[in-house]
Structure formats: C-alpha cells, structure tokens
Amino acid sequence: MLSDTPPPEPFRRHARRLRRDRAATGFAGHDFLRAAMLDGIDERLAAVKRPMRDLLDLGCFDGAFTPPPGARVARLDAGFGFARAAQGIQADEDRIPFADASFDGVISAGVLDQVNDVPGALALVRRVLRPDGLFLGALVGAGSLPVLRSVLMEAEAPRAVARIHPQIDVRSAGDLLMRAGLTLPVADIETLSVRYSSLGRLIEDLRGMAATNLLRDTPPLTRSTLARAAEAFAARADADGRVTERFQVIFLTGWAPDPSQPKPARRGSGKTSLADALRVPGMPQD
Template identity: 50%
Template sequence: MTDTVNVPEVFDRQRRRIVRDRACARSTGDDFFSQIMVEEILERLDVVKRTFRRALIIGLPATRLGTELKSRGMKVVFADASARLARSVGGVICDDDRLPFADHSFDLIINIGSLDTINDLPGALVLIRRILLPDGLMLAALIGAESFSSLKSVMMEAEGDRVSAHIHPQIDVRTAGDLVARAGLTLPVADSDLLRLKYSSLRRLIADIRDVGGSNIMTGNLTAIRHNVLDEIQHSFRAQAGPDGKFAENVTILYLCAWAPHPDQPKPARRGSGQVSLTKTLSGKHEDGGSEN
C-alpha cells in the first residue's frame, strides 16, 4: 500500500517486465548507461561515513552492485520487475511501487535506472521511506528529461504526421527533487550529469537505449517503425553527423540522495539557500550531538 490512490497506469506493467527481461538477457546490467550510474553511486556511497548492514538493490546492475556491497560487509536483498534478473540473484520479482517489504527493513536502498519507468513514482518513494530504518539512506540514478533529444527529433521528422512514442517520457531534476521531499524523505539532494555522446551507428545508439530498459512501455497499442520511416531515420542520422562522421546525442542522468527521517538529523536549509552541500548530506554526520548509527 502507498499513500496515493487512483494512480493512472501510464506504463504497461507486463510490457515493462518483458522489456527489462530482454535488457537483462542482452547486457546483464553491464550496459553503457548502467555502468556510468553504478560508478557514480558507488563514489557517492564512499563519501558516507556510516556502516550499513542491510541493503536493498533495485535495478538491472544488481549483480555487480551486490558483489560490491557484500564485500563491504552488508547483507543484500534484490528486487526487480525482471523475473530473469530476480531469479538469477535470488531476489524478489516486483514493481518499484509495489515493494513487498516490511517497514524499517533496510538501512540502505539503491535504485539504478528504474524509477523513471514506474506508474506511481510518489508512491514508490513513500514505500522507500517506509521500509528504510530511521536515518537510512536512499541513493538512486535514472535517465532524466531532455535525454535523446537528437534521436527524438530525427524520428519525429521521419514519421511526419504519424508520430508515435518510441522512447518513454522522462522526469526533470527539479521535479524529481520535489517528489523526494514530498515523500517525507529528509535532506533531499537531486543533481544531474550531462553526457555529450557521439555515435557512429544508429544501431548502437538504439541498442544502448534498449539495454537500459528504455524501450517504449507506454500503455496502449505499440506502433512499429515502418521500413520507409526507418530508412529516412538512417538517412537523417547520417546527414546530421559531424565532420568525424558521428552523430551527437545528449543524455542527462539524474542522481537522488535522501534519508529516512530521524530526530537527530540537521534541519533542512531554506529552499534555494544552498547551505547544505552534497558532501555534508552524504556524510551522515549530524549536528547537535547526533550519533552515527
């Protein structure tokens, strides 16, 4: 149960499971974008001056992350909508907004590349707050708004007046930060990295999107790309290539950090004051004599 009701089913849950199963089969979570997210999340975790004992990992890179966290002495539980992934790591098959764990079950939750494809994001964040121990930490990474804008533009131009969605919509950093705060998580920090990429192959670009589970999973009928449209996309892809023969594409990755409420935590600064740095937020050090659990 979550604090939200009557949430519209924007994403097809069964289609999402299939897409994530296929992505797992192709890349096992070692795809290009997931690797970047994992490296950044682990760097941020290294800043935290805390000892975590029980972690929940959600996302396709579960195997790699699990190995790393276990090496740090943590007990790790896995969950994902992908049955292939969950079974391979002995995890739980579930959607992010339907996590079947008891309150206060974990002191660390990491979500990689999954929060942008769920129907009830506010509800999922509320669940994370509930199942975290007081003063537990959430770290998340996801592909954000304005990503793949060049590819989307090429596809829309090629399809003319019969435009269909082929890449699911994404969330921007401000909205993500607001949702984390509204869920009751404290000391929220939302920031982003802009990746300026170049591709010599349209096939490689599309494969990177599919490998991270970024295929269209919207509810309703799927519209396949017609052969003549695909040819036009290929032509535009080559025409827009730079002098080096490569197609420029931008991808924004959002990073979220927040804590479950605890009375010893410092009070949040006034919105927009910029008085709390990411390093301080991650450090786990509390003012007014608070202890480090």
C-alpha cells in the same frame, strides 16, 4: 460523482517484464549507462560514515552493485531473468514487498524513469528505510536522447506520436523526494555523451539495456518510418561519421527522518540583517 476507477498507467507492466527478460542475457554488452550511475552512487555512498548493515538494490539488473564491506544486500527486479541471475526477487519498484524499516539504505540505478507510480515507489522506499536510512538513486532525466526524439519526429511528420518516455527534470526530482517524506533531499545532474555510427547502434543499445518504448497505445514503427529516421540520424553525423547522443543522469539523495538530523533554522532566528549581508567591505555606508 467521483469514479473509483484508477487512472490508466502510462507504461505496460507486462511488456516491461518481457523486455527485461530479453535483455538479461546480453546486458553486459550494453551496461555502460547503469555502470556510470553505479559509479556515482558508489562515490556518494563512500562519503557516508555511518554503518550500513542491510541494503536494498531496487531494480538490480544483473546484480552489479557491490555493497560496502560487511553489508548484506537484497535485490529486486521487475524482470524474472535479472532477479534470478542476481539471486533476488521479482517485483515492481512501486510494489515493494518488504516490511517497514527493513533497510539502512536503498539504492536504485536506472529504473525509476520506467515506473508507473514514481511518487508511490519513493514513498515505499521511505517506508522500508530505518530511521536515518539513506536513499541513493539515479535515473535518466529530462533532456536525454534529444537526437533520437528529433529524428523520430522528423520521420513521422506531420503526424508524429510520442515514442520517448516522459522525463523527470532535476527540480521535479527533488520535489518528489520531499513529497515522499525523505529529508535533506539533494538532486543533481550529470551528462553522459555517447557517439554512434548509426541509428541502429543506438537502438541496439536501448534494447540491450531494456530502455525501449513502453508507452501504452503507441503504434509500432513501420520500416519506411525507421528508414527515414535512419537517414535523418546519418545527416547529423560529424566529420568522423558519428552522431553524439546525450543522456542526462539525475542523482537523488534523501534520508528517512530521524530526530538526530540537522533542522533548518527557525524563521526569524537569524542574527544578521539583510542590509548587513549586502554591505560590501571597505565601501562607505549611508
């Protein structure tokens, strides 16, 4: 017999709101990751020639995203402090409260890796976009924070627990765009490397950007475990006494369907055979 009870959500929504509120006042001192994401989004948005009248900043943090000239921007954040500072509304990204076809574009930088229902959030993005509307997103992807993951596992061995969020890889990110009904999907990845003098400085940055562990049923770190992790981190330092940590940033691009968009060629409509395509100019043919 099928159960009507939904599966448990991986992230604690209430804890996420509180941590975003705690991070809001000092976020400017730890905003380098989102700033890099917004730079990438700005570059991609600048290449779009169609006008953008209405935009949604989904997960707005401090409202640093600047819309193109003449465009209006609505802002949404799960944290009350960020939403208030950016003159936006407070809501979760997988519970977007806007009406269908409200926006020409939606941008989202630095939050989708903390959303309980990422497919649902992208489906809602598709719903609030007008035909031929653009989605530009960026999130922390698979392969991020390898040093932190390693030292925590080492410090808690042989009974290590999951303390790093599950991470979406670039192929899965592209699949999620298609699953949401967005067309012309593109997912690409860029690496951001940051050098730290201590584990404490890394954790300080993660707290400052509201990016610490939100997984359910994770026991708190003990002082002894944290001390062992700090020692393991220091042991990985280079000659300058610093450890390089890595963030893999996945950029997402997708469009709401519209008849004007280019269509893939019909299967079997090509004019060139595979045999012709494989021939090398100047070489004798059989």
